Amino acid sequence: MMILSGDIGGTNTRLALFEIEGELLKPVAVETFPSREFQSLNPIVRSFIYKYKPDVDYACLGVAGPVKSGRSETSNLSWVVDALQLSTDLGIKNVELINDLEASAYGIALLDPKDIFVLNDGVPTPGGNAALISAGTGLGEAGLHWEGDHYQPFPSEGGHTDFAPRSELEVELLLYLLKQYGHVSFERVLSGPGLYNIYKFLRDTGRGKEPYWLTEQIHQQDDPSPVISRVALEGSCKLCVKALDLFVSIYGSEAGNLALKLMATGGVYVGGGIAPKIIQKLGDSTFMKAFVSKGRMQSLLELIPVRLILNDSTALLGAARLAMIRISKT
Numbered sequence: 001m002m003i004l005s006g007d008i009g010g011t012n013t014r015l016a017l018f019e020i021e022g023e024l025l026k027p028v029a030v031e032t033f034p035s036r037e038f039q040s041l042n043p044i045v046r047s048f049i050y051k052y053k054p055d056v057d058y059a060c061l062g063v064a065g066p067v068k069s070g071r072s073e074t075s076n077l078s079w080v081v082d083a084l085q086l087s088t089d090l091g092i093k094n095v096e097l098i099n100d101l102e103a104s105a106y107g108i109a110l111l112d113p114k115d116i117f118v119l120n121d122g123v124p125t126p127g128g129n130a131a132l133i134s135a136g137t138g139l140g141e142a143g144l145h146w147e148g149d150h151y152q153p154f155p156s157e158g159g160h161t162d163f164a165p166r167s168e169l170e171v172e173l174l175l176y177l178l179k180q181y182g183h184v185s186f187e188r189v190l191s192g193p194g195l196y197n198i199y200k201f202l203r204d205t206g207r208g209k210e211p212y213w214l215t216e217q218i219h220q221q222d223d224p225s226p227v228i229s230r231v232a233l234e235g236s237c238k239l240c241v242k243a244l245d246l247f248v249s250i251y252g253s254e255a256g257n258l259a260l261k262l263m264a265t266g267g268v269y270v271g272g273g274i275a276p277k278i279i280q281k282l283g284d285s286t287f288m289k290a291f292v293s294k295g296r297m298q299s300l301l302e303l304i305p306v307r308l309i310l311n312d313s314t315a316l317l318g319a320a321r322l323a324m325i326r327i328s329k330t
Contacts, residue, residue, distance in 0.1 A: 001327055002028075002054050004092070005319035006045070006061035007100060010076030010137035011035060011192075011223075011273075015048045016313075017056075018320045020327065025110075025320050028054070030313070041081050042089050049090055058094045059086070060323040062103025062315045064138060066157050070097055075160075076138050098155070098322065100315050101140035104271050105132050105153030107318025108144070108309070115311035117279060119270070120288055122305035128265030131258045134272030135194070135251060139187040143262045151266075153318075158258060159187040166253060169246070176201045186254050189247070192225040192274065198250075199228050199243040208239030229278050248281050252290030259304050260297060267305040276310050 001020040006013065013035045017028040029052050033044045041061075049056070063081050065074040070083035087095040108130075130144040130151060139159030144151040163184045165171045177184045177197060188194055203210050210218075214237055218224040231237045232244035251270075259268050268291075275282060292301040311317075 001057045003320050003323040003327075004045075004049075004054070004056045004059040004061075005103075005316050005323060006059070006063075007103065007313075007315035007319065008041060008061055008063045008074070008081065009035060009100065010064055010074070013038075013041065013044050014313075014316055015045065016316045016320065017052060017054050020324055025317070025324060028052075030316070035077055035079075040079050042086065045086065045090060056090075056092045058096070058323040058327050059090075059092050060096045060098065060103075060319040060326070061086075062100035062319045063097055064100045064140065067097045067099050067155070072097055094326070096323070096326070098319065099140075099142065101132055101134060101142035101271075102153050102155040103315040103318040103322070104134060104140075104309075105142045105144050105151075105318060106321045107311075107314035107316070108132070108269060109151065110317045110321060111309065111311055111314065115309060115314075117283070117308040117310055118305075119282060119308055120291075120302075120304070120306040122267070123303045124267050124305050125265035128267075129262045130266040130269065131255075131262045131264035132269045132271055133255050133258050134270070135190045135192075135275065136273040137192055139185075139190045139194070139254075140272070141258055143264070144266070146266070158261075159190070160185045162186075163189055164257075170250070172205065173198065173201050173246075176205070186250075190251055190254060192223055195225040195228055195243060195247050195274075196223075198246050199224075199240065202242055202246070203239060208237075208242055210239060211237060214240070225274075226277070229274075233278065233280060244278065244281055245286060248278070248286045249290045251282075252287035253293070255287075255306070256291040256294055256301055259291070259301060260294060265300075265304060267307060269307050269309055271309040271314060273312065275308050276312070279308065279310075282308060
């Protein structure tokens with residue numbers, strides 16, 4: 001049996017083919033495509049199928065955006081992805097769309113110990129809910145509830161909830177961003193573009209000077225955020241250090257918010273493309289201090305395990321796992 005899985009993001013679209021061997025998934029092919037170079041998902045999948053000519057039994061694609069009735073208008077791309085249209089266009093009978101964080105949540109069960117970096121050991125509650133938060137091109141959030149013998153993922157669009165400042169500095173950040181966006185969600189600060197928003201706020205409000213060499217590097221990039229995080233980790237620009245500190249603190253705070261909302265005593269997972277690149281910063285006290293700083297709920301949060309996902313194929317694995325589950329029930 002052959003499965004086509006996908007992780008459809010605002011920056012990259014990743015597609016993979018898996019064969020089912022017993023209860024295992026055997027990877028056959030994986031490719032990455034720059035999403036913004038295409039007008040829609042269909043030509044990407046069509047070229048992938050044409051290259052490998054697989055006989056696909058089930059396709060499951062994780063899409064960065066809300067999915068309703070097999071259709072999604074992606075959050076950070078001008079794409080409309082439709083399962084029925086894909087099925088007709090590609091000649092694949094079974095095509096399913098799910099949220100990309102839901103796909104990642106399905107993939108957690110397939111991760112090895114080497115794919116995890118522990119931020120807080122905690123003491124997990126058997127059968128307690130779990131949560132996943134992932135900052136990348138956007139901010140994704142999902143939950144998992146216990147079904148007696150396995151975790152059942154469910155999607156959310158929690159990354160688009162209102163940004164809640166915790167200090168006078170963050171109130172100023174909110175007011176700064178309100179002038180640009182009208183509505184300021186957590187995604188506006190917890191994402192690649194969000195880190196750059198924080199950096200610009202600190203720079204424009206006189207909280208640090210941008211050196212000439214950094215101005216040149218930023219202007220040479222379509223996405224300045226990797227430059228800012230790299231320079232911050234090197235410690236070669238105080239403004240970048242401040243920006244990354246604030247970003248990680250807000251990240252930890254929102255992860256703690258999600259843990260409380262879902263009562264995620266089974267654990268919180270931190271995914272996405274940004275976290276592994278700033279692991280040395282996430283590993284200091286900044287993230288966890290903000291995570292547990294919830295007043296009377298601090299003792300509860302201190303017991304919640306927090307784990308960073310290092311495997312960038314988690315969503316692909318999860319989409320393939322769900323496809324395998326679907327096949328097994330037919």
